[in-house]
Amino acid sequence: MYLYVLKSDALERVPEALLAAFGKARHSFDLVLTPERKLASEDITVVLENLEKQGYHLQMPPAEEEYIEHLPEELLRRNDPV
Numbered sequence: 001m002y003l004y005v006l007k008s009d010a011l012e013r014v015p016e017a018l019l020a021a022f023g024k025a026r027h028s029f030d031l032v033l034t035p036e037r038k039l040a041s042e043d044i045t046v047v048l049e050n051l052e053k054q055g056y057h058l059q060m061p062p063a064e065e066e067y068i069e070h071l072p073e074e075l076l077r078r079n080d081p082v
Contacts, residue, residue: 001022001058001059001060001061002028002058002059003018003022003025003056003057003058003059004031004033004047004050004051004056004057004058004059005051005055005056006051006055007030009055011025012055013054013055013056014055014056018056018058022058033047033048033051035048041059041062042057042059047059
């Protein structure tokens, strides 16, 4: 899971309850976000709106069924009994 925050705010605007549930935050990387930028898993408009309104954006991993369904059949059957 990723927690996007404004560099100038750091974790100041993130609610304590979210920080407690999130666990120890570790800096991963810095991004320059613009409306034109494409993100792999998130809608940039939503990310920018959340950063402006609430000071953070939480990106959750995809639901298990989302990525399991898209695996090739060969991988899905790899552990099936013979």
